[in-house]
Amino acid sequence: MKRSLLKLACFLYVITSMSAVAAAEPLRVVASFSIIGDFARQVGGEHIELTTLVGPNSDAHVYSPRPADAKAVARADVVLVNGLSFEEFLSRLVKASGTRAPVVELTRNADILNDPKGGHYHFINGEAVFHATPNDPHAWQSIANAKMYVQNIAEAFCAADSTNCAEYEANAAAYNETLSALDTQIRLTIADVPKDRRVGVVAHNAFRYFERDYGVTFLSPQGVSTASEASAADVASLIREIRNKRAAAVFAENISDTRLVRQIASEAGLELSGALYSDALSTASGPASHYTDMMRHNAQTIATALAAD
Ligand SMILES: [Zn+2]
Numbered sequence: 001m002k003r004s005l006l007k008l009a010c011f012l013y014v015i016t017s018m019s020a021v022a023a024a025e026p027l028r029v030v031a032s033f034s035i036i037g038d039f040a041r042q043v044g045g046e047h048i049e050l051t052t053l054v055g056p057n058s059d060a061h062v063y064s065p066r067p068a069d070a071k072a073v074a075r076a077d078v079v080l081v082n083g084l085s086f087e088e089f090l091s092r093l094v095k096a097s098g099t100r101a102p103v104v105e106l107t108r109n110a111d112i113l114n115d116p117k118g119g120h121y122h123f124i125n126g127e128a129v130f131h132a133t134p135n136d137p138h139a140w141q142s143i144a145n146a147k148m149y150v151q152n153i154a155e156a157f158c159a160a161d162s163t164n165c166a167e168y169e170a171n172a173a174a175y176n177e178t179l180s181a182l183d184t185q186i187r188l189t190i191a192d193v194p195k196d197r198r199v200g201v202v203a204h205n206a207f208r209y210f211e212r213d214y215g216v217t218f219l220s221p222q223g224v225s226t227a228s229e230a231s232a233a234d235v236a237s238l239i240r241e242i243r244n245k246r247a248a249a250v251f252a253e254n255i256s257d258t259r260l261v262r263q264i265a266s267e268a269g270l271e272l273s274g275a276l277y278s279d280a281l282s283t284a285s286g287p288a289s290h291y292t293d294m295m296r297h298n299a300q301t302i303a304t305a306l307a308a309d
């Protein structure tokens with residue numbers, strides 16, 4: 001009896017290992033940050049093994065790669081990035097890893113905005129830090145552009161794994177239909193805000209694409225640092241702009257320190273009206289753990305705050 005059980009166990013073991021070999025290896029995908037990670041999962045489904053480098057609520061600007069990241073990039077089949085100088089940590093990581101995987105810039109063929117100021121400011125640890133980006137990298141804040149990211153991902157997956165290409169293309173097409181419906185929904189949400197109230201203030205200038213596509217103007221602090229006396233003048237000029245343009249709300253942001261926007265809100269006599277998700281998704285328990293939830297949440301938060309008296 002014992003011996004036959006052992007035989008059966010051996011037989012089962014052989015069968016299982018055979019089927020493990022027969023099953024296709026998943027496509028190893030590295031996504032630079034959470035929003036691209038979500039797109040990759042929507043297109044790749046169960047056929048990909050996904051590593052996302054900069055996680056939820058984290059700022060890609062100040063990210064320092066871990067040794068595990070270099071390993072993931074080294075063994076990747078495809079590396080998906082935003083490009084346009086968004087992931088400043090990436091080129092060194094790619095080089096150090098020695099990967100031979102294609103590094104695919106998802107903003108390719110998207111409708112990109114030039115930045116007349118040559119970049120934007122971040123407020124990091126009390127200091128103003130200029131991020132030089134002649135082309136605005138925050139292209140995902142336009143749903144039309146997000147659809148281009150998705151199409152580029154499907155093409156990259158098909159090039160690396162032709163066996164599952166039809167499925168990648170079908171997933172991308174279905175997801176892009178969801179995105180088109182969301183685009184319409186956001187236009188309706190913003191349409192509820194009276195035209196003379198469509199001005200808000202954000203912590204960093206990440207919403208120029210949202211502004212272009214949905215007609216809400218965003219002001220943001222330029223070169224303001226709470227650590228420097230010189231920036232009192234910059235704060236004063238922003239407060240004047242807020243009054244001239246009759247901005248109706250100040251928003252915090254999931255990746256930014258709230259000290260600066262709190263100071264601006266109090267000097268402008270406005271309330272802080274909730275947090276927007278700019279350069280990262282929320283964790284699974286938050287309101288923006290997927291791109292679609294993020295865009296819906298932002299539009300709703302903006303519309304509610306701007307329409308309120
Ligand atoms: Zn930046």
Ligand SMILES: [Zn+2]
Nearest residue numbers: 138204206279
């Ligand atoms: Zn940003």
